[in-house]
Amino acid sequence: MSLMSLLEDAQVKENVQWRVKKYSAGTVIVEENSPGCELFVICTGQVHIVTRVQITADYSEETEIAKLVEGEFFGEIGLFSEELRTASVVAETDCEVAMVDGSALLDFMDSHPEKGYRIMRHLFEALVERMRINNIRANTIMGFYKREAS
Numbered sequence: 426m427s428l429m430s431l432l433e434d435a436q437v438k439e440n441v442q443w444r445v446k447k448y449s450a451g452t453v454i455v456e457e458n459s460p461g462c463e464l465f466v467i468c469t470g471q472v473h474i475v476t477r478v479q480i481t482a483d484y485s486e487e488t489e490i491a492k493l494v495e496g497e498f499f500g501e502i503g504l505f506s507e508e509l510r511t512a513s514v515v516a517e518t519d520c521e522v523a524m525v526d527g528s529a530l531l532d533f534m535d536s537h538p539e540k541g542y543r544i545m546r547h548l549f550e551a552l553v554e555r556m557r558i559n560n561i562r563a564n565t566i567m568g569f570y571k572r573e574a575s
Contacts, residue, residue, distance in 0.1 A: 440533045443525040448516040455514040462503045462527035470520020476512040
């Protein structure tokens with residue numbers, strides 16, 4: 426079951442506001458270091474997640490850290506943290522993205538634990554997979570770094 430199908434549940438729709446917005450290719454959907462607690466679900470199209478990496482004191486580069494496609498989500502860190510956004514999200518193709526009211530979603534999950542569990546489990550499973558991929562990337566980078574250092 427996809428996150429979008431969970432959000433389309435009648436009880437969720439009654440309690441959690443969300444709307445679909447269209448973005449043209451190249452449009453910034455979320456800006457790194459901006460506030461926000463919304464969760465975004467890609468309905469159609471593809472986005473890429475980018476962040477600025479500080480190379481030296483006066484030089485940084487934008488680096489792509491992920492590509493996401495229809496059915497995937499982003500903005501989940503904002504659900505559970507009041508910190509600023511950790512990356513920018515840019516539409517790679519024309520796309521439609523559902524923007525979900527994060528506070529209302531959390532309230533719904535608290536007051537409807539069975540459905541909240543299914544939503545949380547879906548989020549958690551995707552985050553575990555992202556962590557696994559990032560661990561592989563980090564190990565690869567550390568391997569290059571250690572070979573260069575020796």
